Amino acid sequence: MTKAVFFDIDGTLINIHHKRTSISPMVKRAIHELRAAGHRTFIASGRPWAYLSAEMTSEGLFDGFVLMNGAVVILDGQVIFRQDMPAQTVREMVALAEEKGLEYILEGHPKVYLRPEFKGLENVYRNIKIDVDEFVRDFDLEDVQAAKLEFLCDTPGADGAFEKLLSWPGVTGLIDPTLRKYMELYAADISKATGIQWALEYMKVPLENSYAFGDGLNDLEMMGTVGHALVMGNAGPELKSLAEHVLPTVDEDGVAEGIYRYILKRI
Numbered sequence: 001m002t003k004a005v006f007f008d009i010d011g012t013l014i015n016i017h018h019k020r021t022s023i024s025p026m027v028k029r030a031i032h033e034l035r036a037a038g039h040r041t042f043i044a045s046g047r048p049w050a051y052l053s054a055e056m057t058s059e060g061l062f063d064g065f066v067l068m069n070g071a072v073v074i075l076d077g078q079v080i081f082r083q084d085m086p087a088q089t090v091r092e093m094v095a096l097a098e099e100k101g102l103e104y105i106l107e108g109h110p111k112v113y114l115r116p117e118f119k120g121l122e123n124v125y126r127n128i129k130i131d132v133d134e135f136v137r138d139f140d141l142e143d144v145q146a147a148k149l150e151f152l153c154d155t156p157g158a159d160g161a162f163e164k165l166l167s168w169p170g171v172t173g174l175i176d177p178t179l180r181k182y183m184e185l186y187a188a189d190i191s192k193a194t195g196i197q198w199a200l201e202y203m204k205v206p207l208e209n210s211y212a213f214g215d216g217l218n219d220l221e222m223m224g225t226v227g228h229a230l231v232m233g234n235a236g237p238e239l240k241s242l243a244e245h246v247l248p249t250v251d252e253d254g255v256a257e258g259i260y261r262y263i264l265k266r267i
Contacts, residue, residue: 003263004205005034006044006066006196006222007255009056011215012232015250021129023055030259031061037264040203042066044192046184046218048107048148049074051130069186069218070195071147072109073202081198082109084145085187086170093149093165093185094141100161102153105135106146113139113146120152124182148186156180174217193221211263213247213255215239230258 007013013023023031034041043056044066056062064075073081090106097104103118114121116137125132157163162175162183173185192212200210208227212219215232216239223229223242231243232254240246245262247254260266 001209002203002205003034003039003209003211004042004196004200004203005039005259005263006042006192006199006210006212006226007031007062008192008212008214008216008219009043009045009047011234011250012213013250013255016128018251020251021053023061024253024256026253026256028055028059028061030256030264033264034259035060035063039263040064040205042196042199044196044212044214044219044222045069046148048072048112049110050107050112050134051125053129064199066192066195066199067109068107068148070190070192070198071186073195073198075199075202079109080202081195082147083187083190084108084147085149087142087145089168089170090144090146090149091141093168096161096165097151100153100158102151102158102161104152105150106141106144107148107150108144108146111136113137113144118152121150124152148184151183151185153181191221192219193225196222196225213258215250228262230262 010016014021031041040063042064043062046069048068066073071083103121105121106113113136122132157180166173170188171185172188176182210226211228212222212226213230215235219239229242229244231239231246233247233249247258
């Protein structure tokens with residue numbers, strides 16, 4: 001029976017902290033073999049479409065995409081679900097960010113929007129090989145539909161601004177736990193889990209035939225939802241506690257082992 005397999009990107013398929021921004025040949029081969037066996041493969045990421053590399057969108061690795069933590073779901077090139085944040089919420093958050101001197105990026109589908117003066121965020125994306133030249137740099141906020149926002153500041157927590165943004169009604173997100181200078185926000189009623197549920201229902205694939213690979217805190221909901229939770233060895237204890245199987249790390253091609261051992265059952 002057809003299985004649906006969902007892959008996080010950062011820390012799962014690639015390791016941006018070690019400058020490994022491409023999927024390894026071994027993992028690519030395993031994903032291709034999954035598809036050749038008749039199974040459906042998905043990216044499940046906090047990233048928007050504009051942050052995806054050509055190998056993820058153009059090399060025949062994935063049937064679909066759960067993006068921006070579930071705000072957009074794509075299958076076979078068709079958007080089957082989309083939920084943008086309320087325009088008034090976006091405008092109010094941007095006003096607060098500008099008042100507090102925060103850099104921000106507005107993530108929609110398929111475009112993202114970044115002011116040209118926000119060099120800090122621009123450098124963040126350039127350093128992880130995201131094509132900033134494809135971003136929309138000149139825009140009118142009234143014309144933007146955004147499903148997710150990211151913020152960057154100079155001081156930890158932005159002197160309380162991050163907590164204020166995170167407490168906004170109807171919103172959830174994550175603050176970088178290390179430096180506390182980066183935050184992402186999205187609607188509280190969506191997650192990778194809700195995006196996966198949309199995809200499964202659309203394909204009529206039962207939950208028990210779903211698998212997820214991940215390593216981060218924004219993977220908690222999907223690991224608690226899918227039939228089989230395959231957690232990377234580099235994940236933290238919160239995610240490992242939900243694992244059906246803990247795999248080798250991303251640098252050890254743990255995804256390939258998970259595919260061959262637990263899905264295709266060839267090792």
